Amino acid sequence: MNDGMVKQLSQMLDSLSEHGWAVMPNAISKESCRALSLDLNRHQDAGDFRDASVGRGDSKSQESSIRSDSIHWLGASDPEVSIQDWLLEMKDLSESLNQNFFLSLNEYECHFACYEPGAFYLKHLDRFQNNSERIISVVLFLNDGWLKVDAGELLIYDREDSSLITAEISPEAGSLVLFQSDKIFHEVRKTNRRRLSVAGWLRSNTGAL
DSSP states (O other), rough: OOHHHHHHHHHHHHHHHHHHHEEETTOSSSHHHHHHHHHHHHHHTOOOOEEEEEGGGGGGEEEEEEEEEEEEEEEETOOOHHHHHHHHHHHHHHHHHHHHHOOOOOOOEEEEHHHHEEEEEEESSOOOTTTTEEEEEEEOOSSOOGGGGBOOEEEOOSSOTTTEEEEEEOOTTEEEEEETTTTTOEOOOOOOOOEEEEEEEOOOOOOOO
């Protein structure tokens, strides 16, 4: 785990336990974010991105009225150094969460996400119905120099009252957001600027936070 994450780890664990979500500014270096964004652009230029869907299995469909981002899934077979470094960071984070919350996190799935100007994702939970494998959602932002007028904030809703917005997080490069996949409703506000991130889920076949 890099120094930026280690320094904020205790605060992150406390916030995750108390509120169900946490944000770590500057958790990942701008250089690492820049490398990831370059790889994202290369995959997009190669035509690897697809319009994102909602649901899974037979209920999976593209609903542009709900979400309008495009994505490209990542994995262990990707040759890019930046992606492999990111997967190692998530392995370290999983181990730390397992130790502190007695979870059984044993898998991480993730994708690049691109929101073109005007794109959004309405309020939702990350856990599918009848599937409890997603435990902790993780979002890393990749855009440097994000401004208020760019919009595109990640809205976090209160764990106890999902009608209340408890945080509006600007998608600034290096910021890492974690939240409980089954309890924290969230939303991506319509963006005025091309918005890049890595979105993923720490998964387990058993256990919950």
